[in-house]
Amino acid sequence: MAYRIxxxxxxxxxxxxxxxxxxxxxxxxxxxAGQARAIDWNAVGRAIxxxxxxxxxxxxxxxxxxxxxxxxxxxxxxNPGMELNAEASFHQTTPGKALLIGEVTLTxxxxxxxxxxxxxxxxxxxxxxxxxxxxxxxxxxxxxxxQGDPVVIARTVHAALAQTGIPLNQREGKEHPVxxxxxxxxxxIGTRGENENGVQVYHIPVAQKVVDTRAHITLPYLMExxxxxxxxxxxxxxxxxxGDFTMTADEVNPVIKALRAHxxxxxxxxxxxxxxxxxxxxxxxxxxxDAATLARDLRAGLDQVHAPRR
Numbered sequence: 001m002a003y004r005i006x007x008x009x010x011x012x013x014x015x016x017x018x019x020x021x022x023x024x025x026x027x028x029x030x031x032x033a034g035q036a037r038a039i040d041w042n043a044v045g046r047a048i049x050x051x052x053x054x055x056x057x058x059x060x061x062x063x064x065x066x067x068x069x070x071x072x073x074x075x076x077x078x079n080p081g082m083e084l085n086a087e088a089s090f091h092q093t094t095p096g097k098a099l100l101i102g103e104v105t106l107t108x109x110x111x112x113x114x115x116x117x118x119x120x121x122x123x124x125x126x127x128x129x130x131x132x133x134x135x136x137x138x139x140x141x142x143x144x145x146x147q148g149d150p151v152v153i154a155r156t157v158h159a160a161l162a163q164t165g166i167p168l169n170q171r172e173g174k175e176h177p178v179x180x181x182x183x184x185x186x187x188x189i190g191t192r193g194e195n196e197n198g199v200q201v202y203h204i205p206v207a208q209k210v211v212d213t214r215a216h217i218t219l220p221y222l223m224e225x226x227x228x229x230x231x232x233x234x235x236x237x238x239x240x241x242x243g244d245f246t247m248t249a250d251e252v253n254p255v256i257k258a259l260r261a262h263x264x265x266x267x268x269x270x271x272x273x274x275x276x277x278x279x280x281x282x283x284x285x286x287x288x289x290d291a292a293t294l295a296r297d298l299r300a301g302l303d304q305v306h307a308p309r310r
Contacts, residue, residue, distance in 0.1 A: 037095035039150055044098075047154035048088060049161075049168050057220030060090045065197065066105050068165040073135040074286065076240045079232050081197030083131060083242070084139075086166055088157050089223050090150050098150035099215045101223045101273070102157065103143045105131075106164060111140055113163040118144055121156025126274045131284045132242060133267050143272045147215050179233040180291045188295035189229065190302070200231040200239075206246050206280070207306050214275040224272050224280070227305070229298050231291055239291040242267075244282040245301055252281050254304040259285060262297035 041060050045052040052060040065080035078084060086104035093099050100123070106114055115125055127143040146153045161168060176198030185200060186192050193202040205221035212219055219225045228243040241264075245255050256266060267284040287294060 039092050039096060039098060041090075044090060044150045044154045047151045047158065049158045050170070052090070055222055057222060058091055059220050059222045061222075062088045064161065064166050064168060064170055066166055067170070068167060069105075069107070069137065069139075071135055071137070071139065073132045074240075074288070076232070076234065076288065078132075078135070078240075079197060079199050081199035081201070082230050082232050082240070083141075083228075086161055086164075088154070090153075091217070091220055091223060093147060093215050093217050097148055098153070099212065099217065099223075100144070100146040100150070100153050100157070101219075102145075103141055103272070104161065104164070104166075106140050106142055107137055108140065110164045111142065114142060114160045117160040117163055118156060121153075121159065122146060122148070123153060123156050123160070124274075127270060127272050129270050130268050131244070132286060133265075145273065145275075178231075179235065180231060180237070180239060184292055185231060185295045188292060188299055190299070193229075193231075196230075198233065200233075201243075202229040203227070204229070204302065206248075208248065208278055210280065211277045212273075212275050213277050219276070224276070227302070231294065233291075234288065237291055238289060239294055240286070240288045241294045241298065242284060242286050244284045245305065247281050247283065247305055248278050249281065251305045252283065255283065255301045258300040258304050259297065262300055263287065264297050264301075 041052050048062050050062050052062055054060055064086045066084040067080055069084065071078040071084055084105050088100060088102040090098045090100050104114065118125060123144050123146040125142060126145045128140055131141045178195050178198055178200045180200055182193060182200050189202050191202060191204060193200045204227045206225050210219045210225040227246045230243045231239040231241055233239055247255055259266065265286045267286055269281060269283045272282050
C-alpha cells in the first residue's frame with residue numbers, strides 16, 4: 001500500500017499563511033541588518049532533505065513516515081500515521097537563530113546510532129521511552145531539542161535519520177480516506193480533527209502558556225504544547241486510539257482516573273522536554289472499540305484539563 005506524508009494540522013495552516021504574510025511585511029520594513037539575518041526556510045528544507053511546511057504560530061515542519069516498518073500492536077497492524085514517524089519542528093527565536101523540537105520512532109538497533117549522531121551535531125536528547133506496549137518489532141521514541149543556526153541543526157537531523165531505515169525521499173501522495181464518521185468524532189471531541197494518512201488526528205492546545213526557559217520563548221502549541229488524539233479506522237465503525245495527553249502535575253491523576261474509569265489502557269507517563277515551564281507530563285494510552293464510544297472516553301479525559309470545545 002502506498003502511503004503519503006501526513007498533511008498535519010491543515011486548518012492551522014490557514015492561520016499560518018496569514019502569519020507568514022505578517023512576518024514578511026515585518027521583515028521588509030525592518031532594518032537592513034535584521035533583513036540580512038532572516039532565516040531562509042528554503043535553505044533549511046534543503047539541509048533536512050525536504051521542503052518545510054509552514055504551520056500555525058510560525059512553526060516550520062518536516063515529517064517522515066516509517067513506511068519501512070510493519071508494526072503490529074496488540075493485534076492491530078498500525079498505520080504509520082499513528083505516530084510511527086520522525087518529526088522536526090523549527091521556530092525562529094532571534095534573527096538568524098531557531099529552536100528545534102522533534103522526535104523519531106526507532107528500532108532498538110537504531111537507537112544508539114541516532115543518539116550518537118545527534119549528540120555529535122549538538123542536538124540534545126530530551127527523552128527516550130515507549131509510546132505503545134505490545135508492538136512487534138519493539139520500538140522506542142526519541143525526543144530531541146536544539147537551538148542555533150537552523151541549517152546546521154537540519155543537517156544534523158538529516159544525518160541522524162540517515163542512520164535509520166526511514167525513506168528520506170518521501171513525497172506527498174494520494175490522500176487516504178478516514179473510514180470513520182469524522183463529523184461525529186469532531187462533535188464529541190469538541191474541535192475539528194484532520195486526516196493524517198487515513199488516521200483522524202486532533203491537536204488540542206494546553207490551557208497554560210508554556211515557556212521554554214532556555215530558548216526564552218513561549219512555545220507554539222504545535223511544539224509539544226498540545227494534547228494529541230489519534231483514531232485509526234479498523235472497519236465497521238471501530239477504531240484504535242492512541243496519542244498523548246499533555247498535562248501539568250496537578251492534572252495527571254484526574255486524567256488517569258477518568259481514562260481508567262472508561263477502560264482506557266495507560267501506556268506510559270513521562271516527560272518529553274527538559275526546559276519547559278510549567279513542567280509538562282505526557283501520558284500515552286491505547287484502546288480499541290466503537291469509535292464514537294472511544295471519543296467519549298477521551299472527552300472524559302479532556303474535561304479534566306479544561307480543554308475548550310471549539
